[in-house]
Amino acid sequence: MASCFRTTKSNDKLVLEFLLLLLVLGSCSTLSFAGNFNRDFDITWGDGRAKVLNNGKLLTLALDKASGSGIQSKNEYLFGKIELQLKLVPGNSAGTVTAYYLSSQGPTHDEIDFEFLGNLSGDPYLVHTNVYTQGKGDREQQFYLWFDPTADFHTYSILWNPQTIIFYVDGMPIRVFKNLESRGIPFPKNQAMRVYSSLWNADDWATRGGLVKTDWSQAPFTISLRNFRANACVWKSAQSSCSAGNSSSTKPWLSEELDSASASRLKWVQENYMVYNYCADAKRYPQGLPPECTVSTTNDKNKKTSNQ
Numbered sequence: 654m655a656s657c658f659r660t661t662k663s664n665d666k667l668v669l670e671f672l673l674l675l676l677v678l679g680s681c682s683t684l685s686f687a688g689n690f691n692r693d694f695d696i697t698w699g700d701g702r703a704k705v706l707n708n709g710k711l712l713t714l715a716l717d718k719a720s721g722s723g724i725q726s727k728n729e730y731l732f733g734k735i736e737l738q739l740k741l742v743p744g745n746s747a748g749t750v751t752a753y754y755l756s757s758q759g760p761t762h763d764e765i766d767f768e769f770l771g772n773l774s775g776d777p778y779l780v781h782t783n784v785y786t787q788g789k790g791d792r793e794q795q796f797y798l799w800f801d802p803t804a805d806f807h808t809y810s811i812l813w814n815p816q817t818i819i820f821y822v823d824g825m826p827i828r829v830f831k832n833l834e835s836r837g838i839p840f841p842k843n844q845a846m847r848v849y850s851s852l853w854n855a856d857d858w859a860t861r862g863g864l865v866k867t868d869w870s871q872a873p874f875t876i877s878l879r880n881f882r883a884n885a886c887v888w889k890s891a892q893s894s895c896s897a898g899n900s901s902s903t904k905p906w907l908s909e910e911l912d913s914a915s916a917s918r919l920k921w922v923q924e925n926y927m928v929y930n931y932c933a934d935a936k937r938y939p940q941g942l943p944p945e946c947t948v949s950t951t952n953d954k955n956k957k958t959s960n961q
């Protein structure tokens with residue numbers, strides 16, 4: 654098991670810090686009602702490989718040599734806090750990719766991505782994230798997780814409002830993409846997006862850059878999804894469900910931003926679990942880093958000690 658948990662700084666202090674964080678998170682977690690996959694999603698591909706179970710409470714996606722499978726939300730959203738619990742492919746999942754993302758349509762689409770790249774048994778999953786604005790992505794950040802994502806369900810959330818996009822894993826912020834339109838950087842705010850999830854084969858690039866291939870003798874590969882929750886503005890007939898009475902008291906997520914406690918958590922994740930950051934890849938940008946990379950997204954005043 655130890656090889657599933659990689660830290661660059663594994664010491665007692667880190668463990669203690671993490672246990673404290675768990676306590677805080679545990680006490681803050683709200684009771685969430687179960688979503689219903691029959692009501693909220695359409696199965697879009699996979700020819701029977703996607704299955705809704707338990708009266709809509711559970712959905713499974715399967716992948717075999719012939720095909721993967723996928724779903725999309727019935728609703729389109731323009732801003733919201735989108736949550737989904739996922740249990741990923743166990744064992745040898747090398748070559749498989751579980752995608753969970755928001756996307757609009759067309760050549761200048763916006764997109765907010767979580768992708769979970771499988772691995773050989775005992776080697777860590779890689780969480781790949783990206784943000785596309787007006788058709789342009791290339792903003793990859795990758796992370797290892799601090800738990801085994803195949804042993805149980807965990808909550809993966811995307812907060813998207815006019816000020817910011819925040820990726821969360823079990824309530825821990827792992828990535829922030831701020832609205833920096835004032836500096837000429839496009840931000841997704843005019844195109845409604847659907848929620849998508851799929852399981853597919855990507856052994857041409859996913860695991861160790863494509864070196865490790867999918868072991869089809871293990872197929873079918875399966876993931877499980879539950880507790881979809883969209884605290885979100887539904888976009889319908891060119892109107893937002895939020896346009897009347899969208900006060901921040903009834904929709905706190907519309908104005909939510911990274912507070913100082915969350916900024917400390919973000920820093921902790923990024924220092925210990927971030928594997929790749931396009932903003933730190935100077936070699937890739939000989940002409941200079943992308944403009945959003947030169948603006949701090951965390952509050953630098955928060956020293957590590959403020960975690961205690």
Ligand SMILES: *[C@@H]1O[C@H](CO)[C@@H](O)[C@H](O)[C@H]1NC(C)=O
Binds near residue numbers: 770771773776779
């Ligand atoms: C798989 O495991 C290897 C070895 O630990 C690691 O380098 C790699 O980042 C992991 N993830 C992927 C998707 O290759």
Ligand SMILES: *[C@@H]1O[C@H](CO)[C@@H](O)[C@H](O)[C@H]1NC(C)=O
Binds near residue numbers: 732899907
């Ligand atoms: C909230 O309402 C105001 C005025 O009613 C409107 O200008 C604004 O666009 C709305 N925000 C969202 C996110 O719908």
